[in-house]
Amino acid sequence: MTGQAAELHLPVMYHEVLACLQPKNGRVYVDATLGLGGHTEAVLKASAPTGRVIGFEWDNEAATLAAGRLAPFGDRVTVLHASYAEMAVELTGLGIGPVDGILADLGVSSLQLDRPERGFSFRKDAPVDMRMNPGSAIDAATILAEATENELADIFYHYGEERQARRIAAHLCKARASSRIQTTRQLADLVAEAVPRRFHPEKIHVATRVFQALRIAVNRELDNLVRLLTDGPDFLRPGAAFCVITFHSLEDRIVKQAFRRDGRLRPGKPVRPTTEEVATNPRARSATMRCGVRV
Structure with a gap:
């Protein structure tokens, strides 16, 4: 910009x-x-x-x-x-x-939203970053790689008010066992896979609350x-x-x-x-x- x-x-x-x-x-x-x-x-x-x-x-x-x-x-x-x-x-x-x-x-x-490389949005594929201050030590990819399944579920539930938090956390942990979650599109697709279609919200993307929760966690x-x-x-x-x-x-x-x-x-x-x-x-x-x- x-x-x-x-x-x-x-x-x-x-x-x-x-x-x-x-x-x-x-x-x-x-x-x-x-x-x-x-x-x-x-x-x-x-x-x-x-x-x-x-x-x-x-x-x-x-x-x-x-x-x-x-x-x-x-x-x-x-x-x-x-x-x-x-x-x-x-x-x-x-x-x-x-x-x-x-x-x-x-x-x-x-x-932040209009720069794909900042990792706040899944509209374009980019590294999962989400740091409002690029100088901060912890980014979203680090949390996705290092948090336990229970910690991820708590983040999604408490910060994103995501009702499918435990199901999503379990699927992400299974996926990261074979490949690190590194991009916004990869994360959004994994969330969509984890949540049964009948639970997908009508007005927002199914991964919206997960992205919100991770952003809140990264930036405290x-x-x-x-x-x-x-x-x-x-x-x-x-x-x-x-x-x-x-x-x-x-x-x-x-x-x-x-x-x-x-x-x-x-x-x-x-x-x-x-x-x-x-x-x-x-x-x-x-x-x-x-x-x-x-x-």
Whole structure:
């Protein structure tokens, strides 16, 4: 993906995010999932001329593209090559806080989905990688090769909510005994073989939940999310919004429960993308936005 493509990238729930954060001149915001910079660009425009954004992105390629896209905003934007799980440490180190809003868009970025070699999708054959940070030590192929059958079943069940988890894990372990599972197409085909046709879902590929589960395991997404939800409210000034966009029920449940239980936040109702947005951007279809306000 080129810098031009980054500029054309449309962030999910653009208007809803702005309605939640209500950016204003002179305020400071955190984009915990910078990606290609679409949401940050919107916040910077809405908070002109002096509003600032601190962006976290642990995919170095995405961070570089976002920095190029956001260069016209000068020192109003700071791009940090770090996971949002490290937000507390990074903001404290920079002497920043409290801030006027935090955004986290938990979807896989367009850059990662559109690059077959990143291994997030089975639409094209590629190595089973799935690391959001290419510098991380463990990729999906390693988990598929080294996890026990029970460990794989637990990953598929707990992270993918896959009802055929044990059947799939058993089939993968049998297959890897003769040949290492190395490509996305190979993995998708093995999952399809493992699940009887009558159990194949109607609206998604039968391997979708397995891919989701492996991605979550590789990147420790749920652990990182819990850490963000725990640390985030401490960095919000009273009246500031904590906006989180999720893309599957597992994440949304975690955010919903955290917002409800956290006495530091006043949770609002969930918001879904408009039919018009879904028509023009199918990736927004499964998005849910929750906005909590610091009390």
